[in-house]
Amino acid sequence: xxxxxxxxxxxxxxxxxxxxxxxxxxxxxxxxxxxxxxxxxxxxxxxxxxxxxxxxxxxxxxxxxxxxxxxxxxxxxxxxxxxxxxxxxxxxxxxxxxxxxxxxxxxxxxxxxxxxxxxxxxxxxxxxxxxxxxxxxxxxxxxxxxxxxxxxxxxxxxxxxxxxxxxxxxxxxxxxxxxxxxxxxxxxxxxxxxxxxxxxxxxxxxxxxxxxxxxxxxxxxxxxxxxxxxxxxxxxxxxxxxxxxxxxxxxxxxxxxxxxxxxxxxxxxxxxxxxxxxxxxxxxxxxxxxxxxxxxxxxxxxxxxxxxxxxxxxxxxxxxxxxxxxxxxxxxxxxxxxxxxxxxxxxxxxxxxxxxxxxxxxxxxxxxxxxxxxxxxxxxxxxxxxxxxxxxxxxxxxxxxxxxxxxxxxxxxxxxxxxxxxxxxxxxxxxxxxxxxxxxxxxxxxxxxxxxxxxxxxxxxxxxxxxxxxxxxxxxxxxxxxxxxxxxxxxxxxxxxxxxxxxxxxxxxxxxxxxxxxxxxxxxxxxxxxxxxxxxxxxxxxxxxxxxxxxxxxxxxxxxxxxxxxxxxxxxxxxxxxx
Numbered sequence: 001x002x003x004x005x006x007x008x009x010x011x012x013x014x015x016x017x018x019x020x021x022x023x024x025x026x027x028x029x030x031x032x033x034x035x036x037x038x039x040x041x042x043x044x045x046x047x048x049x050x051x052x053x054x055x056x057x058x059x060x061x062x063x064x065x066x067x068x069x070x071x072x073x074x075x076x077x078x079x080x081x082x083x084x085x086x087x088x089x090x091x092x093x094x095x096x097x098x099x100x101x102x103x104x105x106x107x108x109x110x111x112x113x114x115x116x117x118x119x120x121x122x123x124x125x126x127x128x129x130x131x132x133x134x135x136x137x138x139x140x141x142x143x144x145x146x147x148x149x150x151x152x153x154x155x156x157x158x159x160x161x162x163x164x165x166x167x168x169x170x171x172x173x174x175x176x177x178x179x180x181x182x183x184x185x186x187x188x189x190x191x192x193x194x195x196x197x198x199x200x201x202x203x204x205x206x207x208x209x210x211x212x213x214x215x216x217x218x219x220x221x222x223x224x225x226x227x228x229x230x231x232x233x234x235x236x237x238x239x240x241x242x243x244x245x246x247x248x249x250x251x252x253x254x255x256x257x258x259x260x261x262x263x264x265x266x267x268x269x270x271x272x273x274x275x276x277x278x279x280x281x282x283x284x285x286x287x288x289x290x291x292x293x294x295x296x297x298x299x300x301x302x303x304x305x306x307x308x309x310x311x312x313x314x315x316x317x318x319x320x321x322x323x324x325x326x327x328x329x330x331x332x333x334x335x336x337x338x339x340x341x342x343x344x345x346x347x348x349x350x351x352x353x354x355x356x357x358x359x360x361x362x363x364x365x366x367x368x369x370x371x372x373x374x375x376x377x378x379x380x381x382x383x384x385x386x387x388x389x390x391x392x393x394x395x396x397x398x399x400x401x402x403x404x405x406x407x408x409x410x411x412x413x414x415x416x417x418x419x420x421x422x423x424x425x426x427x428x429x430x431x432x433x434x435x436x437x438x439x440x441x442x443x444x445x446x447x448x449x450x451x452x453x454x455x456x457x458x459x460x461x462x463x464x465x466x467x468x469x470x471x472x473x474x475x476x477x478x479x480x481x482x483x484x485x486x487x488x489x490x491x492x493x494x495x496x497x498x499x500x501x502x503x504x505x506x507x508x509x510x511x512x513x514x515x516x517x518x519x520x521x522x523x524x525x526x527x528x529x530x531x532x533x534x535x536x537x538x539x540x541x542x543x544x545x546x547x548x549x550x551x552x553x554x555x556x557x558x559x560x561x562x563x564x565x566x567x568x569x570x571x572x573x574x575x576x577x578x579x
Contacts, residue, residue: 102143229329283319
């Protein structure tokens with residue numbers, strides 16, 4: 001056995017434990033474990049006459065060789081070594097058995113040596129049982145080399161997947177779907193002539209015919225979700241409705257199954273929420289939405305982070321809903337979250353809970369607190385409700401905190417809403433100011449002015465050139481100079497046009513802004529007519545809708561500060577178009 005036996009006692013008759021490892025479940029299903037075990041038996045167990053307990057001392061592990069921590073198999077081996085159940089750990093090669101992390105596997109080997117266990121492999125070049133300095137150095141070098149090779153393979157594979165997803169417009173290669181994950185609910189894969197996934201198409205196969213005779217497909221289910229969410233139906237209620245209608249969940253629709261699953265899969269809020277927040281459903285399928293952070297201390301799973309839009313590859317696929325409907329649904333979900341009961345555990349209706357009232361000192365959302373006061377005269381208990389800062393500390397020290405009566409602050413918010421309904425000009429002035437100072441609009445104005453200046457200069461130069469040519473007083477150098485100037489201006493014109501390539505999108509955004517301003521005034525007019533009606537009594541929901549529509553928010557200071565609070569108004573449906 002060469003270097004495996006350098007200065008070591010005879011192995012014959014020792015108790016052995018066989019460790020085999022494969023990287024993936026697919027390899028586990030094939031013959032990798034069997035092949036490694038056969039090699040170990042042929043080259044180690046039989047020639048050395050090692051004793052092997054066939055029931056207890058054969059361990060098959062499935063784990064990527066680039067990882068080391070939290071391997072249950074290695075923990076089991078150490079436990080058996082402490083109990084002195086075996087004398088020699090046998091494996092095909094070190095890379096296979098203990099992975100590719102040079103330092104980690106050397107530490108594991110040292111633990112075994114302290115417990116009197118030796119390590120043998122079928123490859124003498126591994127120096128698996130060589131405790132000399134030479135043997136340690138060789139194991140380190142081979143480990144780092146193996147780790148480097150796999151890292152290079154991972155990098156090349158990742159780059160190749162990204163290039164495939166990006167495609168190549170110059171060579172006529174379209175963008176493609178990459179990866180081996182499950183399909184997107186509502187879609188089916190499009191395959192090329194080699195049965196490789198290249199894109200998505202709508203899945204219009206019928207999955208259910210309900211009691212009314214309506215035929216449901218995955219596409220109609222997705223539309224139902226978005227329309228329900230956009231109309232204000234909570235995500236959990238959408239789940240209940242889908243389950244009540246017996247609509248098959250994504251698990252059933254995709255034929256998925258998990259171990260230990262006892263009940264039939266049903267719609268869950270997380271599944272609905274993911275669908276409602278996925279841009280793919282309005283035609284923008286994002287690939288590489290997350291990236292690995294590697295193993296984190298204290299966690300058994302690989303940590304991942306959300307990538308930026310620049311890191312993602314966006315592919316156009318058939319849309320099921322419009323982007324406007326998707327954005328409306330997502331806004332209503334966010335509003336429902338703000339108004340959730342968990343943000344107000346008291347029984348007092350409060351207009352500004354859920355983020356509309358904030359502490360002036362630390363910026364924390366004020367929460368509604370209930371306090372019971374006992375009147376000295378009557379002994380009767382009276383509930384007192386107030387907005388309080390719930391943040392004990394901020395970034396620079398202890399928060400000073402603030403507290404104010406719910407009735408006082410809500411009355412101020414109602415008065416502000418009435419003032420805007422009566423006279424929307426305050427909002428109009430703010431919109432005009434935002435448009436004037438908006439960098440996107442101002443930049444577009446500068447670009448248009450620059451383009452017009454270039455075209456005027458071109459026209460002037462052409463006219464001058466034409467006049468001089470008619471007088472036949474041009475030499476070759478002058479002609480070359482003027483043509484050169486025209487060429488420079490032409491390039492400047494192309495650059496200016498390129499910068500204005502998004503002019504249509506900007507114009508559409510501006511048109512949408514005008515539509516929303518008109519809708520804003522129309523709503524104010526309708527509410528003004530209601531307030532003028534003496535028989536109309538505004539409900540809590542009316543005031544809450546007004547607070548949300550006008551984007552009324554309040555910053556509160558401590559008692560004794562003047563002013564005690566400051567009210568702002570930023571109509572969200574309008575302000576978002578000015579951002």
